[in-house]
Amino acid sequence: xxxxxxxxxxxxxxxxxxxxLLVMDGVGDLPHPDYGGKTPLEAAHTPNLDQxxxxxxxxxxxxxAPGITPGSGPGHLGxxxxxxxxxxxxxxxxxxxxxxxxxxxxxxxxxxxxxxxKKGPSGEWLxxxxxxxxxxxxxxxxxxKLCAQMVDLQLPGVTVFARPVSEHRFLLVxxxxxxxxxxxxxxxxxxxxxPLPPVALVPTAEKTSALxxxxxxxxxxxxxxxxVVRPASLGEPDQAERYYPLLRGYGKYPTLxxxxxxxxVRAAAVATYPMYRGVAQVVGMAVFPEDPTGKKGLAxxxxxxxxxxxxxxxxxxxxxxxxxxxxxGKFEEKxxxxxxxxxxxxxxxxxxxxxxxxxxxDHSTPVLLKSHSWHxxxxxxxxxxxxxxxxxxxxxxxxxxxALGRFRAVELMPQxxxxxxxxxxxxx
Amino acid sequence: xxxxxxxxxxxxxxxxxxxxLLVMDGVGDLPHPDYGGKTPLEAAHTPNLDQxxxxxxxxxxxxxAPGITPGSGPGHLGxxxxxxxxxxxxxxxxxxxxxxxxxxxxxxxxxxxxxxxKKGPSGEWLxxxxxxxxxxxxxxxxxxKLCAQMVDLQLPGVTVFARPVSEHRFLLVxxxxxxxxxxxxxxxxxxxxxPLPPVALVPTAEKTSALxxxxxxxxxxxxxxxxVVRPASLGEPDQAERYYPLLRGYGKYPTLxxxxxxxxVRAAAVATYPMYRGVAQVVGMAVFPEDPTGKKGLAxxxxxxxxxxxxxxxxxxxxxxxxxxxxxGKFEEKxxxxxxxxxxxxxxxxxxxxxxxxxxxDHSTPVLLKSHSWHxxxxxxxxxxxxxxxxxxxxxxxxxxxALGRFRAVELMPQxxxxxxxxxxxxx
Numbered sequence: 001x002x003x004x005x006x007x008x009x010x011x012x013x014x015x016x017x018x019x020x021l022l023v024m025d026g027v028g029d030l031p032h033p034d035y036g037g038k039t040p041l042e043a044a045h046t047p048n049l050d051q052x053x054x055x056x057x058x059x060x061x062x063x064x065a066p067g068i069t070p071g072s073g074p075g076h077l078g079x080x081x082x083x084x085x086x087x088x089x090x091x092x093x094x095x096x097x098x099x100x101x102x103x104x105x106x107x108x109x110x111x112x113x114x115x116x117x118k119k120g121p122s123g124e125w126l127x128x129x130x131x132x133x134x135x136x137x138x139x140x141x142x143x144x145k146l147c148a149q150m151v152d153l154q155l156p157g158v159t160v161f162a163r164p165v166s167e168h169r170f171l172l173v174x175x176x177x178x179x180x181x182x183x184x185x186x187x188x189x190x191x192x193x194x195p196l197p198p199v200a201l202v203p204t205a206e207k208t209s210a211l212x213x214x215x216x217x218x219x220x221x222x223x224x225x226x227x228v229v230r231p232a233s234l235g236e237p238d239q240a241e242r243y244y245p246l247l248r249g250y251g252k253y254p255t256l257x258x259x260x261x262x263x264x265v266r267a268a269a270v271a272t273y274p275m276y277r278g279v280a281q282v283v284g285m286a287v288f289p290e291d292p293t294g295k296k297g298l299a300x301x302x303x304x305x306x307x308x309x310x311x312x313x314x315x316x317x318x319x320x321x322x323x324x325x326x327x328x329g330k331f332e333e334k335x336x337x338x339x340x341x342x343x344x345x346x347x348x349x350x351x352x353x354x355x356x357x358x359x360x361x362d363h364s365t366p367v368l369l370k371s372h373s374w375h376x377x378x379x380x381x382x383x384x385x386x387x388x389x390x391x392x393x394x395x396x397x398x399x400x401x402x403a404l405g406r407f408r409a410v411e412l413m414p415q416x417x418x419x420x421x422x423x424x425x426x427x428x
Numbered sequence: 429x430x431x432x433x434x435x436x437x438x439x440x441x442x443x444x445x446x447x448x449l450l451v452m453d454g455v456g457d458l459p460h461p462d463y464g465g466k467t468p469l470e471a472a473h474t475p476n477l478d479q480x481x482x483x484x485x486x487x488x489x490x491x492x493a494p495g496i497t498p499g500s501g502p503g504h505l506g507x508x509x510x511x512x513x514x515x516x517x518x519x520x521x522x523x524x525x526x527x528x529x530x531x532x533x534x535x536x537x538x539x540x541x542x543x544x545x546k547k548g549p550s551g552e553w554l555x556x557x558x559x560x561x562x563x564x565x566x567x568x569x570x571x572x573k574l575c576a577q578m579v580d581l582q583l584p585g586v587t588v589f590a591r592p593v594s595e596h597r598f599l600l601v602x603x604x605x606x607x608x609x610x611x612x613x614x615x616x617x618x619x620x621x622x623p624l625p626p627v628a629l630v631p632t633a634e635k636t637s638a639l640x641x642x643x644x645x646x647x648x649x650x651x652x653x654x655x656v657v658r659p660a661s662l663g664e665p666d667q668a669e670r671y672y673p674l675l676r677g678y679g680k681y682p683t684l685x686x687x688x689x690x691x692x693v694r695a696a697a698v699a700t701y702p703m704y705r706g707v708a709q710v711v712g713m714a715v716f717p718e719d720p721t722g723k724k725g726l727a728x729x730x731x732x733x734x735x736x737x738x739x740x741x742x743x744x745x746x747x748x749x750x751x752x753x754x755x756x757g758k759f760e761e762k763x764x765x766x767x768x769x770x771x772x773x774x775x776x777x778x779x780x781x782x783x784x785x786x787x788x789x790d791h792s793t794p795v796l797l798k799s800h801s802w803h804x805x806x807x808x809x810x811x812x813x814x815x816x817x818x819x820x821x822x823x824x825x826x827x828x829x830x831a832l833g834r835f836r837a838v839e840l841m842p843q844x845x846x847x848x849x850x851x852x853x854x855x856x
Contacts, residue, residue: 001493005513009496059834385796387803388459388467389828403804403824405487405834407494414495418802425800426492427499427512428519428539428677 001414003257009424010264010417017420019356020315020349021412023079024341025072025276026323028364028377028396032331040325040334040367041378041395048346049338049380049394052357056382058391059404061412063363069374072323075362076279080316081413082256089282090181090251096171097281098274101163103253108179108208110172111249112162113187114146116228116241117195126192128241129228131168136229139167146170146223146243153218155211165274172247174215180205183212185248195244212247219245258284259314263417270305271318272296280316298340302348309352313420317345326365334367356383356419358412359394376406383419429842431685437852438692438845445848447784448743448777449840451507452769453500453704454751456792456805456824460759468753468762468795469806469823476774477766477808477822480785484810486819487832489840491791497802500751503790504707508744509841510684517710518609518679524599525709526702529591531681536607536636538600539677540590541615542574544656544669545623554620556669557656559596564657567595574598574651574671581646583639593702600675602643608633611640613676623672640675647673686712687742691845698733699746700724708744726768730776737780741848745773754793762795784811784847786840787822804834811847 029039036043063070063078064085073091074084092109103109114132117125135142143164150162158176165171182205186196198216200209220242228241259267261284269280272292280287289295289304298319305317319341325334349357360379363372378399380391389403400406404415417423457467464471491498491506492513501519502512520537531537542560545553563570571592578590586604593599610633614624626644628637648670656669687695689712697708700720708715717723717732726747733745747769753762777785788807791800806827808819817831828834832843845851 001496001513057828385458385794385801385803388824390825401829403488403828403834405804405828407834411494414493415802416495418495418497423495423497423802425497425499427502427516 001411003262005426006262006414006423007257009426010262011422011424012264015421017355017422018309018313018315018352019416019420020317020354020358021079021416022317022319022341022345022349022357022359023076024319024322024338024359024361026326026363026365026372027338027361028366028373028375029326029334030366030368030375032367035331039396040331040338042397043331044335044338044342046338046342046394048342048350049359050392052346052359052382053380053394053398054392056357056380057387057389057404058378058380058394058399058402060376060396060399060406061360061379061409062376062406063409065408066376067374069372070363071372072275072362073279075409076276078409079360079362079412080259080279080283081262081410082283083410087254087256089254091249091275092171093251093253094278094282095165095249095274096173096278098276098278099163099165099171101161101171101173103173104175105253106175106177106179107253108174108181109251110174110247112170112172113246114143114168114170115187115195115244115246117244118238118241124194125242125244126194127188127244128191128238130187130189130191130246132228132243133230133234135168137231140164142229143167143170146226149222150219153215153222155214158211160215172245174211178207179252180208181250181252183209183250186216187246187248195246198247216245216247254282256283260284263314263422265313265417265422266311267314267316268308268312269316269318270301270308271316272301273318273320276318276320285316286312298344302345305348306352317349319345322361323365326367327370329367329370331367355421356381356416358382358416360412379404379412381415381419386419429839431690433854434690434842434851435685437854438690439850439852440692443849445783445850446737446741446743446780447844447848448745448782448786449507449844450745450747450769450773450777450785450787451504452747452750452766452787452789454754454791454793454800455766455789456794456801456803457754457762458794458796458803460795463759467824468759468766470825471759472763472766472770474766474770474822476770476778477787478820480774480787480810481808481822481826482820484785484808485815485817485832486806486808486822486827486830488804488824488827488834489788489807489837490804490834491837493836495802497800498791499800500703500790501707504704506837507788507790507840508687508707508711509690509838510711511838515682515684517682519677519703520599521679521681522706522710523593523677523702524601524706526704526706527591527593527599529589529599529601531601532603533681534603534605534607535681536602536609537679538602538675540598540600541674542571542596542598543615543623543672543674545672546666546669552622553670553672554622555616555672556619556666558615558617558619558674560656560671561658561662563596565659568592570657571595571598574654577650578647581643581650583642586639588643600673602639606635607680608636609678609680611637611678614644615674615676623674626675644673644675682710684711688712691742691850693741693845693850694739695742695744696736696740697744697746698729698736699744700729701746701748704746704748713744714740726772730773733776734780745777747773750789751793754795755798757795757798759795783849784809784844786810786844788840807832807840809843809847814847
């Protein structure tokens with residue numbers, strides 16, 4: 001389904017409906033032998049989610065395509081109706097936008113990690129820790145300090161912005177004409193090997209490749225006086241270690257047809273993590289809370305939703321902590337977060353009296369795998385006229401076999417908008 | 429799946445199988461609170477349909493794509509295996525063909541409605557009834573009379589055909605070189621506003637746009653002496669009202685690869701409404717009964733099916749009245765029609781001993797919504813080697829979770845033809 005078709009079908013009537021997409025990051029999971037063969041969604045006590053499932057229709061979705069494990073950016077693009085295979089956006093873009101950096105069309109946004117390196121026997125640098133021991137006991141402060149030393153870097157024809165993000169992570173933006181994102185990532189994903197060179201993946205990226213190689217050299221020189229700090233628990237620093245910038249997630253600001261342009265909706269995101277705020281911004285959503293470093297937690301996010309409720313038609317509500325629990329392999333914690341969403345978020349959304357509620361995840365993050373996975377994610381679509389099936393609980397087992405069947409995430413938004421009565425008939 | 433692939437796989441053996449696609453128009457529905465939360469299909473007593481479901485496999489299909497509400501033309505194109513997003517045919521074409529008008533490749537077919545208009549304060553025509561009060565107490569006669577006055581219209585380089593259809597509806601065909609269907613519809617879809625101008629949607633349609641504007645002027649002049657008649661129940665005519673031709677559904681005869689060309693089958697349609705007869709003709713089917721104004725009703729359609737049974741391999745049997753009942757918001761009537769299909773049509777089809785029977789709808793027309801909708805439609809595929817699942821009834825709830833899963837309508841025909849043993853192995 002092209003956006004052109006959807007744009008033509010978007011209603012021009014003032015339907016006044018409101019729709020909420022509630023995303024529990026990485027919520028999909030696998031049965032766990034230590035917990036009675038249940039998944040966290042099955043083990044959790046979720047009367048409110050189950051009621052949505054009973055009143056609505058269920059199914060399972062593939063965030064990208066069957067068998068494909070999504071990154072967080074593509075996972076969310078899919079849920080918001082953008083085929084992740086067609087719209088490949090570097091994660092650096094999402095993080096730049098989400099952290100408040102105003103990207104211009106010239107900018108190349110890059111995710112940086114400070115790594116620890118040490119000279120090998122033949123004098124080359126070898127990675128000793130890919131995350132620089134997460135920067136010691138005051139990681140954010142250390143990150144700010146290192147970034148401050150990158151302020152004066154000079155690259156020919158290019159302005160350099162280096163911003164601390166958190167712990168060992170920083171954002172690098174190069175601003176100049178003709179920059180290309182087609183550069184190889186430099187993280188070797190292994191220890192005691194050299195960082196990879198920023199190779200040009202296409203001939204037109206060679207100028208950018210050379211600039212980035214220069215940048216890396218300059219950073220090494222600028223930080224040459226810095227010993228790599230460690231948390232006290234890891235003992236004394238190794239005086240021979242130095243910082244090294246690993247680069248990945250190269251991206252330029254994409255020009256997507258936005259949700260307001262496609263469906264004629266005013267769209268808002270309630271999300272606290274830079275990544276998801278960035279995705280939301282790229283697809284034309286206003287992003288709340290304006291200051292994500294302020295009040296935190298689900299209750300605060302619910303308050304934010306209430307505050308912006310009157311001014312928007314479509315809401316993307318993002319819950320991060322389910323994914324984190326999966327990544328950490330913590331079953332009980334994932335169950336607890338799910339129950340918190342059920343107790344705090346779902347009733348609050350229902351109390352706002354929306355026309356449509358969709359609940360799902362951007363991918364599975366099974367506790368057993370401690371990582372994102374390819375498994376389809378359960379989804380429930382609730383509305384006054386959502387349809388009929390026998391699904392009466394929101395979890396992997398119940399939703400398989402629901403009326404929504406199995407579908408690609410990119411097809412969720414048209415169904416949400418149809419239920420919000422915002423899509424007119426196709427043909428006569 | 430392209431037609432080229434299917435064409436290569438079509439068997440050349442004389443398999444002698446027969447397959448029937450039984451379409452209950454708009455049969456899909458929603459649970460109705462006044463009828464025990466059941467859908468009309470659930471409420472209806474349908475032992476024969478349920479037996480098909482039990483012996484066959486079930487599923488749900490999206491006529492066009494998830495979330496998209498189909499018009500009748502696209503809905504049927506999908507069921508017959510033509511992606512409605514790829515083949516966008518103006519409804520005027522279907523209605524022209526279906527009413528027996530022989531279109532040539534030069535022709536531009538247009539659906540016309542006679543509307544009532546009246547001069548506004550600044551002298552412009554405003555629509556007072558979009559269907560000209562359905563043309564009074566003898567609507568078909570009035571329609572014929574108005575069309576007769578359009579016989580002598582002259583447009584430069586173009587021959588004009590205006591044919592009465594029924595009530596306020598007429599068919600307009602312009603025959604000439606270089607005509608374009610990319611013209612805006614002129615029905616403003618509202619009262620007390622002027623009709624919309626027939627704007628060219630692309631630069632190459634400007635000549636056509638000018639011709640249609642001339643046509644509208646000439647019709648207004650030709651019909652200037654006619655007072656708009658009303659049914660007696662609406663009181664005396666307003667002498668200031670005049671007829672005005674609203675135009676939509678512009679289309680040119682599409683050149684599709686036909687069903688006989690794709691699958692090597694002789695294909696027949698048993699349908700009484702012009703629209704569906706037109707769709708069938710476009711995809712290369714013979715259309716029965718030859719005189720649809722003769723005997724009517726399902727029993728007559730069944731007789732027609734029997735009469736043409738020996739001469740064809742694939743049959744499309746169209747039941748209109750389910751959709752009508754849904755559009756009218758009549759639950760009991762929809763249930764009654766479904767039961768009639770179960771009682772009269774299904775046993776008759778089975779008695780003919782076909783190899784394959786598929787039963788579904790071209791879209792949902794929920795009683796609660798009184799209009800076409802985006803909801804997936806239940807489908808049952810019955811054949812000797814159809815597969816296995818637990819579906820034992822033909823309705824929305826039962827078919828969700830069947831072996832066919834959820835799929836796009838365009839994928840139904842290959843499955844019907846496979847069960848009819850007409851599709852050979854792909855690759856070795």
